[in-house]
Amino acid sequence: MRIDKDLVAASATPLVLGILADGDLYGYAILKRVGELSGGRMQWTDGMLYPLLHRLERLGHVSASWGTSESGRRRKHYSITPTGRAALAERQAQWSVVADALRQVWESAPRPATVVEGWA
Amino acid sequence: MAHDDELEAQIDRWRGYVHRRQVISSADVDELEDHLRGQVTDLRATGLDDDEAFLVAIKRLGNLDAVSREYAREHSDRLWKQLALVPDDSPGSPAPRWRELAVVLALAVGAGLTVRAGFALIDDELALARNIGLLVMPFLAAYLGWKRQAGLRTVVAIAVPFVVLAVALNVYPFAPGGSTEVLAVLHAPVVLWLLVGLAYVAGSWRSDARRMDFVRFTGELAIYYTLLALGGGVLVGLTAGVLQIVGVDPEPVIAGWVLPFAVPGALVVAAWLVEAKQDVVENIAPVLTRIFTPLTIVMLVAVLVALTASGGLVEVDRELLILMDAILVLVLALLLYSISARDPLAPPALADWLQLVLVGAALAVDAVMLTAMLTRIAQFGTSPNKIAALGLNLLLLVHLGVSAWHSARFLRGHGTFSELERWQTRYLPVYAAWAAVVVIVFPPLFDFA
Numbered sequence: 001m002r003i004d005k006d007l008v009a010a011s012a013t014p015l016v017l018g019i020l021a022d023g024d025l026y027g028y029a030i031l032k033r034v035g036e037l038s039g040g041r042m043q044w045t046d047g048m049l050y051p052l053l054h055r056l057e058r059l060g061h062v063s064a065s066w067g068t069s070e071s072g073r074r075r076k077h078y079s080i081t082p083t084g085r086a087a088l089a090e091r092q093a094q095w096s097v098v099a100d101a102l103r104q105v106w107e108s109a110p111r112p113a114t115v116v117e118g119w120a
Numbered sequence: 121m122a123h124d125d126e127l128e129a130q131i132d133r134w135r136g137y138v139h140r141r142q143v144i145s146s147a148d149v150d151e152l153e154d155h156l157r158g159q160v161t162d163l164r165a166t167g168l169d170d171d172e173a174f175l176v177a178i179k180r181l182g183n184l185d186a187v188s189r190e191y192a193r194e195h196s197d198r199l200w201k202q203l204a205l206v207p208d209d210s211p212g213s214p215a216p217r218w219r220e221l222a223v224v225l226a227l228a229v230g231a232g233l234t235v236r237a238g239f240a241l242i243d244d245e246l247a248l249a250r251n252i253g254l255l256v257m258p259f260l261a262a263y264l265g266w267k268r269q270a271g272l273r274t275v276v277a278i279a280v281p282f283v284v285l286a287v288a289l290n291v292y293p294f295a296p297g298g299s300t301e302v303l304a305v306l307h308a309p310v311v312l313w314l315l316v317g318l319a320y321v322a323g324s325w326r327s328d329a330r331r332m333d334f335v336r337f338t339g340e341l342a343i344y345y346t347l348l349a350l351g352g353g354v355l356v357g358l359t360a361g362v363l364q365i366v367g368v369d370p371e372p373v374i375a376g377w378v379l380p381f382a383v384p385g386a387l388v389v390a391a392w393l394v395e396a397k398q399d400v401v402e403n404i405a406p407v408l409t410r411i412f413t414p415l416t417i418v419m420l421v422a423v424l425v426a427l428t429a430s431g432g433l434v435e436v437d438r439e440l441l442i443l444m445d446a447i448l449v450l451v452l453a454l455l456l457y458s459i460s461a462r463d464p465l466a467p468p469a470l471a472d473w474l475q476l477v478l479v480g481a482a483l484a485v486d487a488v489m490l491t492a493m494l495t496r497i498a499q500f501g502t503s504p505n506k507i508a509a510l511g512l513n514l515l516l517l518v519h520l521g522v523s524a525w526h527s528a529r530f531l532r533g534h535g536t537f538s539e540l541e542r543w544q545t546r547y548l549p550v551y552a553a554w555a556a557v558v559v560i561v562f563p564p565l566f567d568f569a
């Protein structure tokens with residue numbers, strides 16, 4: 001499924017922060033985790049993750065350190081900072097309001113998915 | 121094994137390709153390469169061969185143009201290198217470059233003509249000193265505004281304060297030999313420089329990144345201008361030497377024509393060079409700050425020791441205080457320049473500790489000077505000079521104090537470098553505001569004495 005890019009952009013920051021809240025990771029591992037969490041249905045343009053991580057680093061939400069991978073190459077690891085956790089908590093609160101409102105709308109409105117199926 | 125070689129070669133080619141994007145630093149390429157290799161390994165595990173795995177991994181990284189744009193948005197400081205390249209992006213049309221050169225030369229000649237006319241029309245030396253900045257600055261601002269295609273709002277935002285400043289400097293009935301006039305002469309360039317900054321950032325004057333770019337621009341401009349002045353000095357000196365030997369007195373021509381044209385003209389040309397050749401100086405800036413930060417620390421400590429060893433602070437005389445203010449402003453310029461040249465994401469290093477020591481030493485010197493000034497004021501009462509100096513020192517105290525605090529937070533891992541950066545860019549306009557107060561409010565306040 002292709003997810004609208006505005007939606008991906010809006011959810012990227014809380015997703016990354018939330019994944020890092022579970023433990024330090026490097027870029028590719030974060031993307032794999034996103035894939036796992038969405039059952040492979042959320043596909044990012046991989047290259048876009050890194051400018052996002054750098055922005056979070058500049059804002060002080062994550063900190064980065066260079067280590068080495070199993071194969072001995074340079075690898076950059078990211079971990080969440082206390083400011084990042086605070087930002088995550090705030091995003092969580094915002095998203096739960098949005099999700100809650102959406103859920104109520106879905107419940108009261110007819111499900112568009114059935115219409116699509118009817119056409120197919 | 122042969123497969124691995126092929127893959128390595130492909131990754132190598134890819135690295136070279138990405139590396140040409142100046143907004144993606146080599147550390148970022150390392151990070152992307154690590155990603156690419158992780159992806160390739162996982163794809164091979166699902167049964168793809170090397171080529172297929174590499175192609176899919178590249179595809180998933182995304183369109184390089186779009187990704188670089190995203191990097192550029194985040195790392196606008198790196199974009200600094202590219203700014204100049206933007207107009208040249210359309211290959212096959214050399215016209216814009218020629219047009220820019222023509223505009224630069226026309227403005228440089230214009231600045232020279234204006235200054236020469238000023239020399240011819242204004243007899244009074246102090247009146248000339250009051251106006252010299254007003255004569256040159258519009259040409260510099262015009263070049264930057266032209267280059268940025270500044271909108272009407274920017275033009276108005278620059279023109280209105282410029283006119284106010286020009287009127288105040290020329291209409292105020294300054295008392296002959298009074299200190300408010302000298303203060304106005306000294307502070308007017310600071311206000312004018314803010315107006316140049318408005319032309320430079322064109323519209324996005326709220327943006328911290330653009331303000332930092334202007335700080336960089338100022339630093340590089342100083343370097344280029346010095347280089348031009350040195351070269352010009354050698355050239356003029358040699359020519360004058362030859363002419364003297366031949367029996368022609370070059371003095372009137374040099375003082376009357378060459379200098380009034382060359383000195384303001386070189387400023388416009390230097391601005392153009394900074395805009396066009398940023399990449400060259402980019403590499404010098406960090407080196408210069410690394411050399412001069414420790415040297416300045418030594419100088420400040422020596423000054424501090426000399427000040428305290430000389431005993432009574434009341435004895436400290438006026439010239440010394442003025443000189444010390446100049447030193448502190450220099451330290452501030454060095455601090456700003458080194459902050460603007462630093463990669464904000466790099467972890468704390470020795471240079472950052474040195475910077476903190478530098479700020480600490482400057483704070484100590486500033487504190488000593490403030491005590492000296494306050495004692496002088498308590499003993500001899502106020503004067504425009506003393507209030508202006510006191511104001512500047514208080515501004516410096518706040519600036520340096522908060523910088524030290526941010527620096528220490530960053531070094532102890534509690535804050536980010538960009539907080540320190542933001543503090544600088546947000547505080548800078550305060551100096552121009554203070555300078556405007558000294559130029560506009562001080563003379564009437566002290567009866568133009």
